[in-house]
Amino acid sequence: MDIKDVETLAKLARIELKEEEKEEILGDMKGILEYVKQIEGVEVGEIEVDHSLVNAWREDVPEGVRSGESRDLIVEQFPDAQDGFLKVKKIL
Amino acid sequence: MIDLKSLTIESAHQSLLKKEFTCRELSEAYLDAIKEKNGELNAYLQVFDDVLVQADEAQKKFDEGVATALTGIPFALKDNILIQGQISSAGSKILENYKASYDSTVIKDLKKEGAVFLGRTNMDEFAMGSSTQTSAYGVTRNPLDTSRVPGGSSGGSAAALAGNLALAALGTETCGSVREPAAFCGLVGLKPTYGAVSRQGIIAMGNSLDQVSPFGKCVNDTRIIFNLLSKYDKEDSTSVPDRLRNVDKKTSSKNGKKIGVPWHLFREGVDKEVEENFKQSLEKFKKLGYEIVDIELPHSKYSLAVYYIIMPAEVSTNLSRFDGIRYGYSAKGGNLMEVYEKSRAEGFGKEARRRILLGTYVLSHGYYDAYYNKALKVREKIKEEVMQAFLKVDYILTPTVPMLPFKLGEKLDDPVAMYLCDIFSAPANLAGVPSIALPSGLSKNGLPFSIQFMAPHFCEESLFEVGEKFEGVASA
Numbered sequence: 001m002d003i004k005d006v007e008t009l010a011k012l013a014r015i016e017l018k019e020e021e022k023e024e025i026l027g028d029m030k031g032i033l034e035y036v037k038q039i040e041g042v043e044v045g046e047i048e049v050d051h052s053l054v055n056a057w058r059e060d061v062p063e064g065v066r067s068g069e070s071r072d073l074i075v076e077q078f079p080d081a082q083d084g085f086l087k088v089k090k091i092l
Numbered sequence: 093m094i095d096l097k098s099l100t101i102e103s104a105h106q107s108l109l110k111k112e113f114t115c116r117e118l119s120e121a122y123l124d125a126i127k128e129k130n131g132e133l134n135a136y137l138q139v140f141d142d143v144l145v146q147a148d149e150a151q152k153k154f155d156e157g158v159a160t161a162l163t164g165i166p167f168a169l170k171d172n173i174l175i176q177g178q179i180s181s182a183g184s185k186i187l188e189n190y191k192a193s194y195d196s197t198v199i200k201d202l203k204k205e206g207a208v209f210l211g212r213t214n215m216d217e218f219a220m221g222s223s224t225q226t227s228a229y230g231v232t233r234n235p236l237d238t239s240r241v242p243g244g245s246s247g248g249s250a251a252a253l254a255g256n257l258a259l260a261a262l263g264t265e266t267c268g269s270v271r272e273p274a275a276f277c278g279l280v281g282l283k284p285t286y287g288a289v290s291r292q293g294i295i296a297m298g299n300s301l302d303q304v305s306p307f308g309k310c311v312n313d314t315r316i317i318f319n320l321l322s323k324y325d326k327e328d329s330t331s332v333p334d335r336l337r338n339v340d341k342k343t344s345s346k347n348g349k350k351i352g353v354p355w356h357l358f359r360e361g362v363d364k365e366v367e368e369n370f371k372q373s374l375e376k377f378k379k380l381g382y383e384i385v386d387i388e389l390p391h392s393k394y395s396l397a398v399y400y401i402i403m404p405a406e407v408s409t410n411l412s413r414f415d416g417i418r419y420g421y422s423a424k425g426g427n428l429m430e431v432y433e434k435s436r437a438e439g440f441g442k443e444a445r446r447r448i449l450l451g452t453y454v455l456s457h458g459y460y461d462a463y464y465n466k467a468l469k470v471r472e473k474i475k476e477e478v479m480q481a482f483l484k485v486d487y488i489l490t491p492t493v494p495m496l497p498f499k500l501g502e503k504l505d506d507p508v509a510m511y512l513c514d515i516f517s518a519p520a521n522l523a524g525v526p527s528i529a530l531p532s533g534l535s536k537n538g539l540p541f542s543i544q545f546m547a548p549h550f551c552e553e554s555l556f557e558v559g560e561k562f563e564g565v566a567s568a
Contacts, residue, residue, distance in 0.1 A: 012456070015436045015449070033450075044472075079420075
């Protein structure tokens with residue numbers, strides 16, 4: 001892992017990093033990866049990670065207004081809004 | 093004057109029934125204690141302004157004869173548990189002004205009982221840490237020795253309860269975040285079976301590991317809280333349905349007397365004093381009639397390494413929702429990408445940024461198989477061998493933490509050293525089994541020791557049973 005990798009990861013994770021922080025993170029990451037690398041050689045045999053997944057979603061039907069939930073509290077959180085709508089920078 | 097120090101949930105309930113004091117008087121006593129001591133401890137980030145209103149509502153339940161065990165009991169709540177209309181910051185600057193738009197399921201349940209919420213407590217940012225030193229709102233101090241950390245990430249809740257600034261407290265666990273601070277503050281801490289308590293309305297860190305977890309001044313306190321909160325919730329897709337909560341008779345044997353000790357896991361890295369106390373505790377169990385068996389958990393020594401792959405992977409996914417657009421901290425930028433990048437750079441603290449990048453790395457093309465996929469497989473192995481062990485023994489016993497509470501400022505510049513605090517915690521979270529941390533005496537400097545039991549899924553009651561037996565002899 002080198003500084004370029006850290007920059008790529010930061011880009012992917014949408015986090016702006018200062019130059020001095022890149023070095024520090026690189027050092028930390030190397031230490032942590034060195035520690036977790038111990039699982040590389042672990043023999044696990046033929047283990048299958050099968051959780052027999054089942055659909056846990058409810059049916060996609062309107063539930064009506066759920067008691068206690070507040071539209072106002074959600075709208076109040078918008079960092080930028082106009083006429084009750086969330087405002088974002090243009091994307092095209 | 094109410095003697096807060098000796099109060100338990102049960103004894104307070106009896107006093108409230110007998111009208112020895114009212115709900116308002118009880119809450120006032122805690123508010124006074126908070127006023128006096130929170131400045132130094134920084135256990136609470138905020139004390140709610142409606143505490144006495146809540147207390148008066150609770151009193152009505154007593155007056156009408158419909159009070160239950162938790163009615164009027166003053167709670168400290170970790171800052172990642174949503175309460176409608178209250179700020180929930182998860183110890184992070186990125187949620188500094190975030191007001192929850194709904195109640196988490198555990199809050200709904202506590203409200204129904206008439207529990208009183210004193211305030212929200214400090215925590216490591218997004219529950220990432222073992223000492224409550226990564227919070228954006230300053231460190232919390234250990235009430236037993238204010239030069240030391242209270243443990244973490246639920247350190248604020250632990251300090252509030254141990255400092256008698258609350259009678260009950262909720263934290264959350266992803267890997268030891270309640271058991272470790274319970275150990276450092278001389279409390280009982282229960283990590284329930286994964287899926288026992290609803291995660292709905294809890295700010296997530298690692299979804300496959302997180303559980304809301306109670307602290308208690310005694311074992312019975314954690315039992316009362318657990319028994320209320322443990323139930324199926326259709327709002328949480330990983331909540332375990334009732335039909336699957338029937339414990340297999342073979343492995344749940346009540347009053348089991350066989351304790352397995354995986355000695356090979358702590359041949360190194362455990363403080364001498366901690367090991368000595370652990371051996372003394374074993375002697376006490378022998379005297380109580382328990383059989384101590386040596387067991388091998390060969391893959392469990394990789395637990396922490398596995399955890400530090402799976403957790404950051406889940407963190408990087410979870411924390412992608414904090415983007416400065418819909419809520420929380422938002423930085424100005426020339427375009428959308430700049431808003432994302434600056435909001436996340438300025439809003440997240442160092443540890444959160446570190447774990448997001450680590451998670452992004454282990455999930456990225458080319459490393460996914462070597463890290464994430466491999467970690468999932470080793471996790472299955474660990475789970476398998478823990479379940480195998482429970483065919484032979486009723487409990488698995490280790491120290492809770494390999495060390496005593498350390499000084500503020502320690503381990504901050506060495507992430508791996510900090511992570512090692514949770515070396516004994518990880519197997520229970522990875523395997524999804526319940527685990528309880530129990531005080532096991534004091535060191536010569538007056539610092540608390542702690543031991544922890546694991547039991548099979550949904551065998552919390554077995555943990556309470558063995559815990560209560562030990563409680564009687566722990567400090568003897």
